[in-house]
Amino acid sequence: MSLVRVHNFSISLDGYGTGEGQSLESPFGHAADRLHRWFFGTRTFRRMQGREGGGTGVDDAMARTWADGIGAEIMGRNKFGPQRGPWQDEDWKGWWGSNPPFHTPVFVLTHHPRPSVEMEGGTVFHFIDATPEEALRQAREAAGGKDVRIGGGPRTVRAFLEADLIDHLHVVVVPIVLGRGESLWAGLEGLEERFDSEAVAGPSGVTHLTFTRRGTA
Amino acid sequence: MSLVRVHNFSISLDGYGTGEGQSLESPFGHAADRLHRWFFGTRTFRRMQGREGGGTGVDDAMARTWADGIGAEIMGRNKFGPQRGPWQDEDWKGWWGSNPPFHTPVFVLTHHPRPSVEMEGGTVFHFIDATPEEALRQAREAAGGKDVRIGGGPRTVRAFLEADLIDHLHVVVVPIVLGRGESLWAGLEGLEERFDSEAVAGPSGVTHLTFTRRGTA
Numbered sequence: 436m437s438l439v440r441v442h443n444f445s446i447s448l449d450g451y452g453t454g455e456g457q458s459l460e461s462p463f464g465h466a467a468d469r470l471h472r473w474f475f476g477t478r479t480f481r482r483m484q485g486r487e488g489g490g491t492g493v494d495d496a497m498a499r500t501w502a503d504g505i506g507a508e509i510m511g512r513n514k515f516g517p518q519r520g521p522w523q524d525e526d527w528k529g530w531w532g533s534n535p536p537f538h539t540p541v542f543v544l545t546h547h548p549r550p551s552v553e554m555e556g557g558t559v560f561h562f563i564d565a566t567p568e569e570a571l572r573q574a575r576e577a578a579g580g581k582d583v584r585i586g587g588g589p590r591t592v593r594a595f596l597e598a599d600l601i602d603h604l605h606v607v608v609v610p611i612v613l614g615r616g617e618s619l620w621a622g623l624e625g626l627e628e629r630f631d632s633e634a635v636a637g638p639s640g641v642t643h644l645t646f647t648r649r650g651t652a
Numbered sequence: 653m654s655l656v657r658v659h660n661f662s663i664s665l666d667g668y669g670t671g672e673g674q675s676l677e678s679p680f681g682h683a684a685d686r687l688h689r690w691f692f693g694t695r696t697f698r699r700m701q702g703r704e705g706g707g708t709g710v711d712d713a714m715a716r717t718w719a720d721g722i723g724a725e726i727m728g729r730n731k732f733g734p735q736r737g738p739w740q741d742e743d744w745k746g747w748w749g750s751n752p753p754f755h756t757p758v759f760v761l762t763h764h765p766r767p768s769v770e771m772e773g774g775t776v777f778h779f780i781d782a783t784p785e786e787a788l789r790q791a792r793e794a795a796g797g798k799d800v801r802i803g804g805g806p807r808t809v810r811a812f813l814e815a816d817l818i819d820h821l822h823v824v825v826v827p828i829v830l831g832r833g834e835s836l837w838a839g840l841e842g843l844e845e846r847f848d849s850e851a852v853a854g855p856s857g858v859t860h861l862t863f864t865r866r867g868t869a
Binding site: 448449450608610611612613614615618620621622623624625626627632633634635636637640641642644646 | 665666667825827828829830831832835837838839840841842843844849850851852853854857858859861863
């Protein structure tokens with residue numbers, strides 16, 4: 436069965452998955468890198484960058500499950516880049532350089548479709564104007580029976596949770612108070628009723644929460 | 653040194669320390685008992701009720717530190733009871749029966765002072781209209797050199813955090829999304845800069861976060 440999964444989704448104590456004031460210089464706004472420092476220390480992250488070393492404890496173990504069995508990703512346009520509205524610059528190909536870490540088809544949700552972009556290493560960006568259900572249908576087809584990852588940002592994850600399309604949700608609670616930004620939890624009252632949850636703290640100070648849809652475990 | 657401490661303060665994933673619609677029948681509003689179920693299973697809670705049994709794992713270890721070394725409590729009026737505005741019913745003596753679990757002076761913050769109420773077992777409720785700083789001055793005097801506990805609710809804890817008067821903060825994050833209620837974190841952006849923090853998950857599914865003011869450890 437092809438599952439829909441969210442991994443390594445970092446939020447602050449007050450539930451924000453990104454800060455305010457996102458821009459080319461500050462992809463996470465005033466949150467800067469504070470939501471993701473736990474990840475930079477992991478072996479998984481180092482490998483993505485072609486580097487050695489990094490921790491191999493619980494933070495790494497949780498981070499590592501990110502790519503396993505994934506056949507496609509769906510992401511919001513704000514994760515893909517800082518532009519809003521009609522595309523001013525079609526040369527923009529994401530934050531990740533010529534060989535992005537996805538290595539699968541990636542469906543970017545946008546009200547402004549544009550031609551697909553093929554990158555090195557198997558990543559192909561498709562730009563679609565679609566509901567969560569329709570985006571998932573296309574991603575599943577492209578994934579060839581494998582799982583689909585919902586890559587964020589917060590608004591995109593929230594939309595898929597609202598539509599009850601997520602089977603596995605891994606949230607990393609970072610012990611900071613951002614005060615403002617984009618909330619993961621807004622509008623999701625009672626979410627826990629659809630999931631079994633588990634919590635484990637890492638020595639980096641973050642807490643890994645996993646939500647597994649009841650009936651899929 | 654007399655410290656100011658918060659213990660066993662439960663919040664939802666979205667940061668609410670109480671639900672919406674608090675009343676005599678529902679002291680925590682629509683949250684009902686969901687924020688405190690982890691506590692009911694502990695030996696500490698059973699003992700408070702004069703009962704035996706209960707778990708003795710990490711949830712209990714964290715809960716148990718609640719009373720140790722405390723000489724006075726400060727609480728908001730909404731923790732004391734469901735009445736708002738001028739007191740209609742001075743016979744109301746709190747939710748806790750004739751022998752409340754505090755066993756110390758308790759300062760209830762209210763814009764409507766009333767005569768103090770002496771209970772069995774050493775608890776005396778004082779009703780004062782005071783700033784956090786002034787309330788703490790009175791509580792410290794009554795505590796005779798011991799620590800002062802800030803007992804909640806969320807608005808009261810927040811006011812003391814805003815005034816930077818808290819030395820030790822123990823928050824219990826419960827894996828539920830309440831969606832609405834009284835937020836603990838609102839207005840506290842950057843709180844973590846003043847504290848060292850630690851996280852540990854309990855088998856009940858909650859995460860215990862402790863914040864220790866830098867310089868007091």
